[in-house]
Amino acid sequence: MTPGELLRETRRRHGLTQRQLAIRARTSQAAVSRIERGAVSPTVETLHELLWLMNEELVIQAKPVDWGFDVNLIKSRLALPIEERLRRGVSHSRRMNEIRGIVGRAGS
Incomplete structure (x- = not known):
């Protein structure tokens, strides 16, 4: 899932419009749209802040790669x-x- 897809899915789950999220983030609706469409790739910090405004936490973790052999x-x-x-x-x-x-x- 891309950062934009994650943001869109989370925003919709919370019943927010792009404009409502933009107001919370003190940015423009167009900026939120660009992230969601993948026109720009947000920094981890920006994505964290946008999700935090919806009471969500961005969790990034590393896990071993399954190469299909031991x-x-x-x-x-x-x-x-x-x-x-x-x-x-x-x-x-x-x-x-x-x-x-x-x-x-x-x-x-």
Whole structure:
């Protein structure tokens, strides 16, 4: 959600017009409109102040990115000695070849 979409959604939820919010913020209706349309990108401070005028709090948080794989598992594998990583890689390759052989025979 963009800052403008957040502002518009919040303003509408509070039953305010752009003009009413602008009066509270001591700015123009056009300025509120520009933010909501995405014509300008407000600073975090400006967005915080506009939301605060509607008794809302802007909360920004960081969270880990879900890459679709276990980063900690990869880190633990990389911490293994190279010999162990190679042994596991060869073992995995052999298992995959066995599976390919089984699947190949089943499809014949």
